[in-house]
Structures are given as C-alpha cells and as structure tokens.
Amino acid sequence: MRLSQQATGAQFDYQTFKSEIQHSDLTPSQLAPLNQRLASIESFMPRMENRVKGRKLWLSKGTSWENKPSLLTIVDLSCPCILPETACSLFNICLSLFLKQGIDCGWVIALDEAHKVSETTPCKLKLNHC
Known part of the structure; x- marks a missing residue:
C-alpha cells in the first residue's frame, strides 16, 4: 500500500488500509x-456517520477541537488498557490541539487523576514545568 501511495502521491486512507x-x-x-x-x-478516532435529518442526508465529522465560548471538551484517558505513557502522549496531542489555537475565550484544562502518570514520563515532567 505504501509503495502505491508513493507512486501515485496519494495520501494514507485508513479504510483502504x-x-x-x-x-x-x-x-x-x-x-x-x-x-x-x-x-x-x-476508539480514539471520530466516528463518521451518515444520518438522515428531515429529507437531507448529512455526514457527522466527529469532534471539533475548536475552542468556543460555552463549549466543554472532555478527554477521558482513564481506560485501564491504556498505559501511563500512552495516556501521556494522548494528553500531549490534545493539549497541543488547544494551544495551537488562538485564545478567543477563557478556558480551563483540568486533569483528573494526573497522579497516575509516573514521575519519569515526559508528560509529568512537562506539566511540572508549566
């Protein structure tokens, strides 16, 4: 698949993969x-759904990470199947998505059970330096 992508210049398509x-x-x-x-x-990917609304068919594109007044985004990384290092990486991705946007409104980042991230993970070290 990668060779055909390189030959045609196509982007990665998860469903084809x-x-x-x-x-x-x-x-x-x-x-x-x-x-x-x-x-x-x-389980971390936005679900793409076709829904019928009235007579029109529309496509739900998943979660928007855009910060807007009166919106709350919750990222639950408490799954026991996720290692602390993986949770750390996912948290950093989520945090980066928010930080790269301009701050048009007030916002809060709250970490529940952050103590579960071990002292030596890059996430813990990064949070200690914020």
Whole structure:
C-alpha cells in the first residue's frame, strides 16, 4: 500500500488500509491481536456517520477541537488498557490541539487523576514545568 501511495502521491486512507489487511494472507492467529489493536486505535478516532435529518442526508465529522465560548471538551484517558505513557502522549496531542489555537475565550484544562502518570514520563515532567 505504501509503495502505491508513493507512486501515485496519494495520501494514507485508513479504510483502504484496513480493507487490505482483511484481504491479506494473515492467519486468524495473526489477525486476532491486530484487530484488537485496530479496535483500540479506532476508539480514539471520530466516528463518521451518515444520518438522515428531515429529507437531507448529512455526514457527522466527529469532534471539533475548536475552542468556543460555552463549549466543554472532555478527554477521558482513564481506560485501564491504556498505559501511563500512552495516556501521556494522548494528553500531549490534545493539549497541543488547544494551544495551537488562538485564545478567543477563557478556558480551563483540568486533569483528573494526573497522579497516575509516573514521575519519569515526559508528560509529568512537562506539566511540572508549566
């Protein structure tokens, strides 16, 4: 898939990637853990849904990270399947999405159970220097 993308200049398409995996020669014992990891990745991806509203069909594009007055975004990283290092990385991604925007309104970043991030992770070190 990567070779064809390089040849055509196409961008990565997750659905094509997933389809190619399902049509590959991987054994069921190889597919099981791979599908588990893909499901974990997909749990962080916005869901694309076709919905009928009245007579028009519209596409829901997932969560907007734009900060606007009266909006609240909650990022729950408390899943026991997520390692502290992974939670740290995900938190840094979320924080970066907010910080790269201009501050047009007041906003608060609150961390629940931040003590679960170990003392040596880059996230903890970064938070201590804020």
